[in-house]
Amino acid sequence: MEREQALTLLRSHVKTKNLIKHCLACEAVLGALAARLGGDVARWRLAGLLHDVDYDQTLDAPDVHGLPGARVLEEAGVDGEVVHAVLAHADKAPRESALDKALWCTDPLTGLIVAAALIRPEKKLAVIDAAFVLNRFKEKGFARGANREQIAACAPELGLTLDEFTDIAVRAMQEISGELGL
Numbered sequence: 001m002e003r004e005q006a007l008t009l010l011r012s013h014v015k016t017k018n019l020i021k022h023c024l025a026c027e028a029v030l031g032a033l034a035a036r037l038g039g040d041v042a043r044w045r046l047a048g049l050l051h052d053v054d055y056d057q058t059l060d061a062p063d064v065h066g067l068p069g070a071r072v073l074e075e076a077g078v079d080g081e082v083v084h085a086v087l088a089h090a091d092k093a094p095r096e097s098a099l100d101k102a103l104w105c106t107d108p109l110t111g112l113i114v115a116a117a118l119i120r121p122e123k124k125l126a127v128i129d130a131a132f133v134l135n136r137f138k139e140k141g142f143a144r145g146a147n148r149e150q151i152a153a154c155a156p157e158l159g160l161t162l163d164e165f166t167d168i169a170v171r172a173m174q175e176i177s178g179e180l181g182l
Contacts, residue, residue: 001078006049009076013053021180023049025110025173026103032172033102037158047085047103050078066090101157108146109169112136115143117182125177130167137162 001009014020030048034041054069066087073083087093088100095101116133117125136142137151154165173180 001046001076003045003049005076006046009072010050010053013072014056016056019052019055022110022114023052024176024179025114026051026106028172028176029106029110029169030099030102032168033106033158034099036160036168037098037102039098039102043079043082044099044102046078047082047099048106050082051086051089051103051107053086066092095157098158101153105151105154105157105165106169107150108148109151109166110173112143112146112151113166113170113173114180114182115146123182125170125174125180125182128170130163130170133166133170134162137166 010020010023014023026048027045028048031041031045033039034044050069050073052069053072054065054067057068058065066089069090070083070087070092073086081097081099084093085097085099085103088095089103089107093100095104113125113128113133116136117123117128119136120127137148151165152162154160154162158165160168173182
């Protein structure tokens with residue numbers, strides 16, 4: 001599936017602008033991770049972009065999140081590895097591939113990075129770096145929804161230190177800051 005088709009599919013299912021921005025952020029980070037880890041950049045980016053395609057549909061039933069999305073993606077002819085990663089990010093399938101693991105670790109990190117940017121007076125990604133984000137990471141009360149254990153799993157799951165992982169993610173998101181409005 002080409003990116004424009006994927007964006008159309010995402011926008012037909014997700015109406016919340018901030019959730020679309022989250023998916024764009026995951027797309028960018030996964031692309032950077034694929035380049036670093038030797039993955040298929042286009043496939044990894046697609047998984048990041050489409051991983052929450054069913055979020056609006058499952059908002060009131062988070063226990064099924066991932067399942068309707070996988071069906072939507074299968075019906076659209078999306079690659080099986082991407083579909084599996086979508087299921088794995090929602091804990092509906094085992095995390096087996098590097099893509100599965102990267103998406104699972106990345107999902108909460110993008111929210112932490114956005115929250116870190118928003119506490120700065122400038123409210124811009126350009127003014128933060130990995131060190132700034134990691135200082136916030138240590139604050140348990142900051143961005144409580146960002147699962148720290150899941151983010152920190154980058155070391156055993158991806159072979160990246162938390163510093164490396166965060167730096168890759170911040171830089172990738174900075175590259176698309178205009179699309180993210182940050």
